[in-house]
Amino acid sequence: MTARAPAPHPVITFIVRRLIATVFLLIVVSMITFAIFFLLPRLAGQTTRGLASQYIGRNPTPAAVHAIEQQLGLDAPLPVQYGRFLRGIVLGEHFNAGTSKAYCPPPCFGYSFKNQQPVWPMMVSGLPVTISLAAGAAILWLVGGVAIGVISALRRGTLFDRFSMGVALAGVSLPIFFTGLIALELFSYKWPIFPNVQFVPFTQNPLLWARNLVLPWIVLAFLYAALYARLTRAGMLETMSEDYIRTARAKGLPERTVIFKHGLRAALTPIVTIFGMDIGLLLGGAILTEVTFSLHGLGLFTVEAIQNQDLPEILGVTLLAAFFIVIANLVVDVLYAVVDPRVRR
Amino acid sequence: MAAPLDVAPSGDVAPEAMLSGISAKAIEGRSLGQIAWLRLRRDKVAMAGGAVVIFLILVAIFGPFLVQNPDIYHANLINPTLSRPNGPFGGISVAHPFGVEPVTGRDVLSRIVNGARVSLLIAFLATALAVSIGVVMGIIAGYVGGWVDGVIARSMDVFLAFPLLVFAIALVGVIPSSAFGLSGNSLRIGLLVFVIGFFAWPYMGRIIRGQTLSLREREFVDAARSIGARGPYILFRELLPNLVAPILVYSTLLIPTNILFEAALSYLGVGIIPPTPSWGGMISDAVNSGFYSIDPMYMIIPGLAIFITVMAFNLFGDGLRDALDPRSSR
Numbered sequence: 001m002t003a004r005a006p007a008p009h010p011v012i013t014f015i016v017r018r019l020i021a022t023v024f025l026l027i028v029v030s031m032i033t034f035a036i037f038f039l040l041p042r043l044a045g046q047t048t049r050g051l052a053s054q055y056i057g058r059n060p061t062p063a064a065v066h067a068i069e070q071q072l073g074l075d076a077p078l079p080v081q082y083g084r085f086l087r088g089i090v091l092g093e094h095f096n097a098g099t100s101k102a103y104c105p106p107p108c109f110g111y112s113f114k115n116q117q118p119v120w121p122m123m124v125s126g127l128p129v130t131i132s133l134a135a136g137a138a139i140l141w142l143v144g145g146v147a148i149g150v151i152s153a154l155r156r157g158t159l160f161d162r163f164s165m166g167v168a169l170a171g172v173s174l175p176i177f178f179t180g181l182i183a184l185e186l187f188s189y190k191w192p193i194f195p196n197v198q199f200v201p202f203t204q205n206p207l208l209w210a211r212n213l214v215l216p217w218i219v220l221a222f223l224y225a226a227l228y229a230r231l232t233r234a235g236m237l238e239t240m241s242e243d244y245i246r247t248a249r250a251k252g253l254p255e256r257t258v259i260f261k262h263g264l265r266a267a268l269t270p271i272v273t274i275f276g277m278d279i280g281l282l283l284g285g286a287i288l289t290e291v292t293f294s295l296h297g298l299g300l301f302t303v304e305a306i307q308n309q310d311l312p313e314i315l316g317v318t319l320l321a322a323f324f325i326v327i328a329n330l331v332v333d334v335l336y337a338v339v340d341p342r343v344r345r
Numbered sequence: 346m347a348a349p350l351d352v353a354p355s356g357d358v359a360p361e362a363m364l365s366g367i368s369a370k371a372i373e374g375r376s377l378g379q380i381a382w383l384r385l386r387r388d389k390v391a392m393a394g395g396a397v398v399i400f401l402i403l404v405a406i407f408g409p410f411l412v413q414n415p416d417i418y419h420a421n422l423i424n425p426t427l428s429r430p431n432g433p434f435g436g437i438s439v440a441h442p443f444g445v446e447p448v449t450g451r452d453v454l455s456r457i458v459n460g461a462r463v464s465l466l467i468a469f470l471a472t473a474l475a476v477s478i479g480v481v482m483g484i485i486a487g488y489v490g491g492w493v494d495g496v497i498a499r500s501m502d503v504f505l506a507f508p509l510l511v512f513a514i515a516l517v518g519v520i521p522s523s524a525f526g527l528s529g530n531s532l533r534i535g536l537l538v539f540v541i542g543f544f545a546w547p548y549m550g551r552i553i554r555g556q557t558l559s560l561r562e563r564e565f566v567d568a569a570r571s572i573g574a575r576g577p578y579i580l581f582r583e584l585l586p587n588l589v590a591p592i593l594v595y596s597t598l599l600i601p602t603n604i605l606f607e608a609a610l611s612y613l614g615v616g617i618i619p620p621t622p623s624w625g626g627m628i629s630d631a632v633n634s635g636f637y638s639i640d641p642m643y644m645i646i647p648g649l650a651i652f653i654t655v656m657a658f659n660l661f662g663d664g665l666r667d668a669l670d671p672r673s674s675r
Contacts, residue, residue: 025506032503037515037516040519041519043525172659173652173656173659174652174655175608175609175625175648175651177612178648178651178652181637181644182645185637280506283511284510284511287510288609288612291612302511302515306615309519314519317515318508318512321508322506326506329506
């Protein structure tokens with residue numbers, strides 16, 4: 001340590017550095033997404049005219065297709081198109097598709113000519129559903145998975161351990177849509193404990209919101225809880241055989257303190273990383289859950305965009321999904337830096 | 346080369362080998378691979394998983410020649426007014442052990458068997474692609490280090506930032522129906538293999554990079570270098586054999602993930618194109634036709650097929666990991 005001017009707090013430096021890296025990562029990710037979406041179809045023999053017709057309704061007139069092609073500059077070099085897309089996110093964009101004129105306000109993630117709407121507000125309207133689904137499931141699986149993993153590790157070899165690990169193995173081997181359909185069939189139709197699974201906004205009726213989401217939460221959480229139980233158990237077994245645990249016991253700490261303060265804390269560190277990544281990637285699981293339960297969130301929006309071959313919507317939602325992951329990773333890194341001083345380098 | 350597989354300290358191996366009740370003379374000539382095989386053989390659950398895996402692979406290869414054509418309609422087995430199969434449990438009979446589909450009366454067994462072929466084909470090819478890219482990148486990053494490592498490690502971060510499922514379904518949406526000289530299902534299979542393989546390699550890459558980093562510092566690498574071995578020789582003749590264990594384990598564990606992935610895509614309607622059978626597609630048919638409530642076997646049988654297959658691979662993979670790296674099984 002040299003006696004220089006007072007340096008900013010190391011956590012702040014770390015956060016600033018990570019922020020810069022994140023912006024960079026976002027740009028790279030969006031560039032690759034953009035390139036794949038525009039380059040790969042072209043390599044696959046798709047013409048710009050064919051692309052333009054994907055932007056527009058089902059039976060477009062050649063003139064309208066040509067107008068779109070011109071308007072969107074689909075024949076322009078890729079970097080130009082990418083630059084235009086970025087400008088749209090910041091400044092918004094005016095579209096002029098033959099007969100119809102449209103303004104897409106910032107953040108403009110494209111304009112769906114098929115739905116005659118900018119993509120961003122459509123995605124935003126799906127967000128509450130997906131966030132409700134994700135948040136409930138995440139809490140459920142984190143608490144459930146870690147608790148089962150800890151108990152299994154501490155009671156290794158017992159009936160509880162064998163049973164819960166068996167269920168966990170089944171859990172990671174079952175497709176979400178299969179468990180979802182069975183849950184729906186049993187608990188919604190046969191024994192209508194949770195009938196009419198549909199989304200009710202939290203602000204409108206919190207009780208109904210929760211009741212209608214119980215099945216999707218459990219189905220989505222089951223897969224991850226199984227994974228986390230296995231990971232936590234392995235981590236706990238590893239840490240509990242460390243020397244410092246023996247030391248902690250030897251110096252007479254109560255077993256509770258040894259387990260929670262010394263054992264679990266160390267075992268949880270990798271779980272936090274994985275949790276961050278899983279939250280970011282959750283849109284994948286949300287797609288299957290939302291389709292299975294017909295919940296109109298971002299996942300179902302994605303699938304409908306694909307079915308309609310609506311390119312701006314597909315591109316927009318893919319970018320949004322990638323942004324989620326990058327942001328989730330950033331949050332985890334920052335949390336890490338706050339919790340664990342060794343990371344701030 | 347005396348493979349210093351990072352398996353166990355020698356003190357650990359001998360007593361365990363003696364447990365199997367073989368004389369000390371036999372122990373001397375036993376390679377680490379044999380020890381792992383012994384350990385694996387004692388793990389009954391893993392062996393059962395392995396047996397199911399082998400059975401499934403045989404079914405995928407030879408099954409389609411043994412069952413009837415999956416696209417034949419059996420209208421005579423369908424109740425003409427209700428459109429559901431005659432008889433209980435989806436029309437299970439000697440001729441159709443898994444029953445027939447509602448409406449069409451197609452044989453479910455032959456669709457399951459043909460679906461196994463597609464599912465395993467995609468899973469194996471995608472795994473092979475992901476593993477090859479991952480191993481090459483990981484070994485280079487770990488061994489060369491410096492800026493090369495920096496670039497590869499960063500690009501792994503970027504790849505891991507891609508939402509695989511969203512990306513896969515989106516990509517299938519924008520590719521025209523015939524491209525790269527392929528069309529129909531061969532194009533879809535190629536596309537799925539490419540997407541899964543191309544975005545799943547960083548998982549493998551990270552593991553291999555970590556292993557290479559620690560192997561690089563070992564004495565046998567120094568020894569090889571001191572007798573004049575160069576980069577490629579050290580990479581592929583000295584390091585690669587020591588990476589066989591993690592490659593084997595994580596490939597086995599990547600396959601079930603890819604099976605689930607293919608099933609999910611087919612369920613969403615962006616995987617295998619009907620009428621070619623696929624397990625995810627069968628579940629999707631059951632849902633979209635609305636028959637899964639009336640005839641639950643229509644959905645349960647393909648669901649169980651996915652479950653059993655994925656479970657078998659997971660059990661075998663877990664057992665393999667425990668056998669090759671006893672430290673992980675503590």
